[in-house]
Amino acid sequence: MNREIWITGIGLVTSQGEGREAHWAALTGGAKPAVDAAGFAPFPVHPLPPLTLDTQIPRKGDQRQMEPWQRLGTYAAGLAIDDAGARGLVSDMHLVVAAGGGERDIGVDEAIASELAELPEDRAAPLLNQRLANGLRPTLFLAQLSNLLAGNISIVHGVTGSSRTFMGEESAAADALRIAHARLAEGRGEIALVGGALVAQRWDMVLLYAPGGGLLQGGFAPVSTRDGGGAVMGGMAAFLVLEHAEHARARGARGIAKLAGVASDASRRAAAGDSAAAARALLAKLPVADAPLGVMSGETGAAPATAEEEAFLAGLPNATVRRAGSVIGHGIEAGFPTQVALGAIALDQGGFYPPLDPADTLSSATPRQVLVTGFGIFRGEALALLEPVAPEDRA
Amino acid sequence: MKDHLGRPLVAVTGIGMVTPLGWGVERSWQRLLAGESGIRRIGRFPTAQLRTTIAGTVDLPEETEGGSTAISSPERVERMAAFAIAEAVAEAGLGAEGDFPGVLMLGMPPVEHEWPQRFALARAAGSGRYVDQVRAATGHRDLYETFLFGGVGERLAARFGTKGAPISMTTACATGATAIQTAVEAIQRGETDAAIAVGADGSVQPEALIRFSLLSALSARNEDPTAAARPFEKTRDGFVMSEGAAALVLESLASARARGAAVIGLVAGCGERADSFHRTRSNPDGAAIIGAIRNALSDAGVAPADVGYVNGHGTGTPENDKMEAFGMRAVFGEAPPPISSIKSMIGHTLSAAGAIEAAASLLSIRDQVLPPTINHVEPDPSITLDVVPNVKRQVSGLRHVLSNSFGFGGQNVCLLLSAAPEA
Structure with a gap:
């Protein structure tokens, strides 16, 4: 069985704001990156905006049981459920969370x-x-346990169809989306919630990632110009409500975009070019049309993943590429779902973002499909393909 | 070769296991059947000031009795998982050395720097502050790769040559079962013909022990370690932390039969249901536990009356065992099958438990024997179940076993393991 799966809800928070409209407005309106250069120097990070937590986590007792990472994720999950108009569907909603570690004291x-x-x-x-x-x-x-982000989403929002938490940085998020999509496509459930969150302003995260050499030090620069200098962690959370198209139509819900496919791999990266080759093999698994293609690149700025991604992108000479990481940074487990969310928002708006990085394609052709790329700093290659839903299903 | 829903039947053709009772399936299994306890006083670190001083530790082969905290949890997880996978793959005889023709699903605990790493960084930095430790950690790529969440899975995938991105997952105490379920689904979907599902945990270190202790989850019956884990018994006072790993080689029954492999059993059904009640307690209505059991049965197309034995979650906490007994009665009615908890002997292996217990369930079918629940001295009058007290039980005609896993955070997974159909 290969049923059509839509994104019917998006809960998105980045340093550029909160929600679909705010992100479309910011990224089409010449947004400048928000950078906290001093707090975790020499590592710049993109800070989170203030959250009105009470709107999504009404009980103070629940808020006290969490630290910022779980609160952020639970908050964004609630935004997604609201966006999908799916509050009444949570008891049979499946949940896959891509998690890092919670805050230490x-x-x-x-x-x-x-x-x-x-x-x-x-x-x-x-x-x-x-x-x-x-x-x-x-x-x-x-508050520190990785699976308790999912636990809190179940407790606060009542999502109880099933609950799985994947670990493994960028790959965890891509596989969370891939498996949530595959399960719905084969008929295991009608609706699922999938995503992740990252609080970048955390010393314990800096201490975990910095020794790998993957974090940019010093002044902020767009991802394509860092010469492999590293990623800038960006506070962000993205949760997506995935839903079987017929199920959405039957309840009168609109589709934001169609999730046409997700593919992932983990090259050992033994030699230069391996990672790009793995991504090219993934591309062959997706139903890419002979039509204008937009790319939401998850490019991080870290070496060697960024060079591999550039080599892959060079094989798509006619695509319109947008490196949103130059504005919002890199979200680790939240990165891939965030890029998928931005792609879906653009398709729903019927347009695409202007260049966000000096290397971005100058063309502003409206894409027929959007390809999302994810090259993990340590491991993991992932692609997702988005298409617009039919006009009558958008409403 | 298809199940009642038209999906490929999923066979188990290899099992690997490490427990506090030994390295290897047969050693662990024979000692479990003998009712031996692997719980002992913690020798890995000083236990002064601690409320709980016992655990089910697994020493690595090169370690002296008790081991030390110099070896971190991710290193222990990787070592035990690698052993269990190697044992399972050897039994299955599938693929070539370092070239396994399928995916890797790894259930493991979240990992992070531990105190030996923090102290070393603080000494190098001359300061306990994070900002200084970050500077001291510069260039320590080993530190980065050891404690990345994806690191263990990557190294295991590289060693065994599994295909595609390895997936690491955690659903607290249901983790091992989640790994098996995710692997089974990939085979049922036709994404892969074969998979390795492994659950592993090696978390007996001071901070993890103290954290569980602060949640009042652990037994403090320190004076007699082997008697501390008392699932379903009246005087039970908590679970005993433990370590171990188990791996299953899973493949479609069709491909197993086509290559003439010996089939140990089937993973016939998987069921899950999350609870929204509380972070560490299940809803008193038992709906999530009952739902997970029923989902596993219906996924397998097996009626409650056909289940011959339940390998229980049976942690030995007052709360879990009460709720599990309640769930058993709700699903199985007046004539529930026997249920035993191997945690009475090896403690709660946390992220490994779901995998070790699924493996034990398959061995019960293979050998037609039920492992006991030891330390059963005084029955809990509110738990009127046959818990296979103290002594193993030989049975006949056992075809379907339910394995329960219920996690903190309300994540519940049940597996239905079945005998292979006649060829």
Whole structure:
């Protein structure tokens, strides 16, 4: 079975704002990147806008059980459900979340490391037990657990059809979308919620990613001009409501875009060109039409993934390429769903974004299809293909 | 070769296992059947000041008794998973060395820098502050690749030559079952003819232990470690943290038969249902647990009366066992099948539990024997189930086994394991 699957709801938050209209307006209106250059220097990050959490997480008790990452994701998931008009469908809605790690208590970590790091191990170990037992808040464990973003989405929004959490940075998000799409396409359920979130303004995230050499240091620059200098983490969250087209039509819901296919792989990247070749093989699996193609490139600015992506894009000489990472940064687990959301928004608007990066195609032809690319900083190649829904299904 | 929904039947042709009772399927399985406990005092780190001082640790072959915290959770996960996969692939005899013709689905815990890494960075930086540790960590690519969420899966995929992007996943205590379900679905969809599903956990380190302890989830029956895990028993006081791994080689029954492989059993059905009630407790109405069991049965096309045995989630927390018994009664009525918990012997292997218990369920079908629930001294009057107390039970005609996995965060997955149809 290969049923038609639509995106019927988008919950999108980036440093450029919140929601479909705000992102279309910002990215077609000459948006400048919002950059926090000082807070995590030498690593610039894109900050999140303030969120009106009470609108999506009404109970303060629920908000207290989470830290910013889970709140952000739960908030964006709620935006997506509202956008789809699907509040009444949550009990049978399936959920796939691409998750990173939740926040550590930075204060506790720094205090313990400062006090105990230099002590001999036999003295440090019992003190560590004591400091952790007294210093850790029980609720923070739940706020830290990766699968509890999905857990909170179930609790706050009532999404209970099923719940899976994928881990593995960029790849996790691409596979979350691929599997959510495949399950609906084969008839395992009618509606699903899929996405991820990243809070970039976190020292624990900087400490995880910086040693890999994948983060830009120093002044901000567009992704194509960084010469592999690294990604700028961008706070963002994107959740998509995927729905079987007939199910959406039957309840009078409009489609924002059709998700025509998702393909993923993980090249070992043993030699230059392997990653680009893997992506080219994925492209052959997707129903790309002989028609104007737009590309929402997830290009990060990190080496060698960015060079591989450029090599892949060079094989699409007629496509109109937009590197939105130059405005919103890189969202790790939230990156791929965010780029898919931006592609769907453009198709729904019947247009495309102007150049967002100096390397972007100058043409502004309206695409018939939008290809979304994702080349993970460490591993993972992924593509998604979007098409407009028929005019009568948009309303 | 198709199931009642027209999907390819999914066969298990290889099993691998590591538990606190030993490395390897037969060693672990024979000791489980013998009712031995793998729970002991923690020797990996000093336990002064801790409320719980026992666990089911797995020592790596080169470690001395108890091991040390020098080996981090992701390294333990990778080592145990690699062992279990190698054992399962060898039994299945599928593919060539380092060239497995299918996907990898990995259930594992979230991983992060641990205190040995933090202390080392703080010493190098001369400061405990994150900003200074970041500077000290510059260029430490090993640190990055070890603690990336995708790192373990990438290394296992490279070693075994699995195809496509490996998927790592976590659904708390249901993780291993989720990995199996995701693999089964990929075969049913025709995306792949074969898959490795593995669940692994190696989280017995101070902070993880303390965090579970702060949630009041752990048994504090430290004085007699082997008696601490008491699923379904009246005096149960929590679960015992543990470690291990299990891997299944899954393939379509058609391709297994075509290559003449011995079929251990089928994963005939998978069911899931999330709970929206609370972060660590299930809804008193039991709807999610009951829904997950019923979904597994209907996915398999098996009636409740045909289930001959349940390998329970049975953690030994007062809450879980009460709710699981409630769910059993709701689904199976007045004549529920026997249910036992191997967590009574090996503790709660967390992300590995769903995979280890699915493997044990298949071994029960293979050997027609039910592992016991040990430490069953005083029955809980509110749990009127046959828990196969203390001693294994030889059976005959066992064809369908239900394996339950219920996670924190309300993520519930049930698997229905079945005997292979006559060739």
